[in-house]
Amino acid sequence: MITMYINNCPRNYGSCFAPFLGRFAFQPRSQNMMLGPSPHTLEKMGALDVTEVVHGHQGWRLITCNWLHAGLIHILANMLSLLFIGIRLEQEFGFAKIGLLYAISGFGGSLMSALFLKPNDISVGASGALFGLLGSMLSELLTNWSIYVYKFAALFILIFIIVINLALGLFPQVDNFAHIGGFISGFLLGFIFLVRPQFGWIKQQKILRYSTTPIKQKHTVYQHIYWILASALLIAWFTGGLVLLYHGVNVNNHCSWCRYLSCIPTSKRSCR
Structure with a gap:
């Protein structure tokens, strides 16, 4: 408004x-x-404009662009996605964790978008943050694998939803690089924020509520390994991305095929 x-x-x-x-x-x-x-x-x-970010020292655009939308249709589509994806995660993990995950994923989406955005183009929308929630759902499933009953069915359905949404990003006027950046960020953050205690520890707490001698560890070894690797990769991704951005690097100039990740070539457009 x-x-x-x-x-x-x-x-x-x-x-x-x-x-x-x-x-x-x-x-x-x-x-x-x-x-x-x-x-x-x-x-x-406050839309994302690479020229203003790099040469105008307006790095805040990497954040503000996530809270702007191109129009009524754009914001309604994102709100519906948030309704179906965000509510379940917030109910299970709380407002603070999911809110932080949403915001950081949005920044990751903006950063990836900025590395591929043409100088005269702008980008807006919360799609990167929404894809971050999708990515976190995948990593949450993987890191808490032992507590799920229908593991492979849940994995198949989730991957199917992710592939369909990424495919929709190939259409005109859609910034699929923001989707990819948000997804990668959310996927890594899920290993950090959405770790659940293993089932054996939960059961033990109910039986030995007044005991001071633990039998099982709260988290498994592989959950700790995921946490460490995801933290290192997330720091490396944000640091490397910002360094490239503020050195004025446009990845399209160094990757001839990358443009096809956000574009389907047709007789009317060449994706250049």
Whole structure:
């Protein structure tokens, strides 16, 4: 609402979609198919712009872009995804852990997007953070493998959902690199934040509630190994990504095939 209020299409642009909404009217569909403001307004409000981040010293855009959306359709799609994915995780692990995981994954998505974003393009949306939640669900399943009954069925369904969502990121106007960056960040964070006590320890606590002699360790050896490896990889990913970004590196210039991770070439576009 604030973005649309500032956009003020009738005053600043004249021709608008749904003009009866007054200053909340949308940009013409030819400019924004998502029923939202102009790219100029989004950039002014904090959209991810690589030039401004690197040369304008506006690193905060890596965070603010996650709280902006291209339009009504964009925010509704993300809210529905958050409704189905986020509620279960928050109920099981609490607001603090999932909120932090969501925010850090969003930053990881922005960082990956910035490394591939063209200088004249902008990026907005919470998709990176949402994919971080998906990634964390996968790592949570792997690190807490022993407590699940239908392990392989859960793994198959989750991988199927992830593949479908990544495939949708190949369509125009969608930044799949933000999805990939958010997913990787969330996957690593899941090993750190979403570790459950092993079943034997939980059962033991019920039986020996007043005993001071533990029989089983709270976490398994492989859970500790996952935690250490994930922490090291996450630090390396964020550090390396920021170094490359602030050195002005655009990965597209060094990876000829990477653009196909966010684009399907057709007769009308070449993905260049």
